[in-house]
Amino acid sequence: xxxxxxxxxxxxxxxxxxxxxxxxxxxxxxxxxxxxxxxxxxxxxxxxxxxxxxxxxxxxxxxxxxxxxxxxxxxxxxxxxxxxxxxxxxxxxxxxxxxxxxxxxxxxxxxxxxxxxxxxxxxxxxxxxxxxxxxxxxxxxxxxxxxxxxxxxxxxxxxxxxxxxxxxxxxxxxxxxxxxxxxxxxxxxxxxxxxxxxxxxxxxxxxxxxxxxxxxxxxxxxxxxxxxxxxxxxxxxxxxxxxxxxxxxxxxxxxxxxxxxxxxxxxxxxxxxxxxxxxxxxxxxxxxxxxxxxxxxxxxxxxx
Numbered sequence: 001x002x003x004x005x006x007x008x009x010x011x012x013x014x015x016x017x018x019x020x021x022x023x024x025x026x027x028x029x030x031x032x033x034x035x036x037x038x039x040x041x042x043x044x045x046x047x048x049x050x051x052x053x054x055x056x057x058x059x060x061x062x063x064x065x066x067x068x069x070x071x072x073x074x075x076x077x078x079x080x081x082x083x084x085x086x087x088x089x090x091x092x093x094x095x096x097x098x099x100x101x102x103x104x105x106x107x108x109x110x111x112x113x114x115x116x117x118x119x120x121x122x123x124x125x126x127x128x129x130x131x132x133x134x135x136x137x138x139x140x141x142x143x144x145x146x147x148x149x150x151x152x153x154x155x156x157x158x159x160x161x162x163x164x165x166x167x168x169x170x171x172x173x174x175x176x177x178x179x180x181x182x183x184x185x186x187x188x189x190x191x192x193x194x195x196x197x198x199x200x201x202x203x204x205x206x207x208x209x210x211x212x213x214x215x216x217x218x219x220x221x222x223x224x225x226x227x228x229x230x231x232x233x234x235x236x237x238x239x240x241x242x243x244x245x246x247x248x249x250x251x252x253x254x255x256x257x258x259x260x261x262x263x264x265x266x267x268x269x270x271x272x273x274x275x276x277x278x279x280x281x282x283x284x285x286x287x288x289x290x291x292x293x294x295x296x297x298x299x300x301x302x303x304x
Contacts, residue, residue, distance in 0.1 A: 002067045003156040004117065009148040010061030010104065014132040015123055015140050018051025023127055024235060024258040031131035031139065034214055034254050035112050035277035037173065038076035042116035045073035045093050045165050052120030053130045055148070057113045059280075060106040062148075066096045070159040071118040075167070077110030077278060078175060092166040109175035110278035118159035133255050135215060173274070179205055179284045180275055184241060185295050187266035193243075197224045201265070202287055206249065210281045215255040217276060219285070223247025226263045233261040239268035251276065269295050271302065 006013075016039065019032025033039035033056055043052050055062070060079050073093050074081050081088050082103040088094050090113075096102065104113060123130035124143055132140040132147065140146050141154065148154075190198075206221035224243050236242075240252045242262035251268060252260070253276070268276070269290060279285070290298075 001153055001155055002158070003122075004064040004066055004068075004102070004154040006063075006148050006150055006152040006154065007065055007101070008061060008063040009150055009152070010057055010059070010063075012058040013062050013148040014056045014058075015053055015121055015148075015154075016056045016131050017053040017120070017123075017129055019131050019254070020127045020129040020133075020138075027258050028127055028138070029133060029136065029255055029258055030238065031129065031133040031136075032254055033114065033277075035076055035114070035274045037271070037274040038112070038277075039114045041091065041167055041171075042073050042075040042114040043120070045075070045091070045167065046071055046116045046118045046120075047161065047163070047165075048116060048118065048120050052116065053123055054117075054121065055115040055154070057104055057115060059111055060104050060113065062102075062104040062115070064102045064154070066100045066102065067098060067153075068096075068156060068158045069098060070096050070156060071161055071163075072096055072102065073116050073165075074104065074113055075116075076113035077107040079107050079113050080105035089166070091172055093164055095162060110173070111280045112277050117154075117156045118161055119157045122155040122157060135255055173278070175278060179286050180279060181288050182272045182275065182285050183269035183290050183295075184287045185266050185269055185292055186289055187240075187264050189264050190266055192228060192263065193224070193226060193265065197226070198265075200224060201249070202289060205284045205286050208279055208281045208283050208285065209248075212281050213255070214253055215257075216253055217251040217279075219249045219251070221248070224249065228263070231261050231263060233259045236260045237267055239270065239273050241265045241268065269298070271299075
């Protein structure tokens with residue numbers, strides 16, 4: 001077997017593809033990339049299918065050695081990238097030869113980067129996907145939801161393509177240390193919250209808790225109360241914002257459970273989930289309410 005050997009797995013590196021679609025009815029979550037925008041560009045740069053398997057690298061520290069000739073691209077967080085100790089640019093394709101060593105340093109802005117290889121990572125599929133979901137013990141190299149480990153061999157195919165590609169600067173996300181605004185599409189339970197509680201949510205900052213991961217971002221800030229005592233459990237969408245028993249919001253993400261019974265204010269506007277993916281615990285966010293029509297207009301404008 002040939003591909004990329006893991007010399008150092010870094011802090012937390014996962015194989016992710018487009019995710020497991022259509023299995024919520026049997027309790028299997030979607031998984032997939034946290035920052036879909038950066039994931040998509042990594043695959044485009046390698047001329048891959050949109051959903052091809054890549055590496056999602058948290059913070060950095062990943063070191064790989066190639067046993068094939070191919071092309072790679074790294075997008076997402078601002079990380080130093082080296083090939084054989086020579087610095088190269090992110091958001092661009094690079095040719096890799098047999099024996100080359102690829103090093104991804106630690107992020108200086110943002111926190112998740114994506115490494116794509118031409119043709120995609122050739123992993124076994126579980127429920128139609130290679131995506132790693134640790135909580136469900138699904139996906140990845142060993143099919144049981146494990147992160148990369150030292151000595152792993154990431155299977156990839158040789159590619160003779162030699163085309164140079166780069167993403168123009170205006171299409172690359174800019175990372176800031178300021179409070180990040182997250183747009184919230186209001187849901188049908190929104191009107192059941194007292195206006196005074198909604199005022200608290202939209203006029204205060206919330207801090208991403210240390211108890212946050214790909215399943216959900218727990219927030220710390222003014223508690224939001226909810227008067228109704230009982231609710232039926234129902235399906236949970238990506239980005240749903242629940243108010244837990246202690247009044248603290250939680251944003252449910254890629255590896256979320258498929259059903260839940262806490263009240264929901266609505267859902268994060270999908271492009272803003274990519275913003276959340278690049279925020280580490282301790283960072284601050286604030287919410288801005290938008291309705292469904294506004295969200296649709298914004299998506300159409302971004303596609304033009």
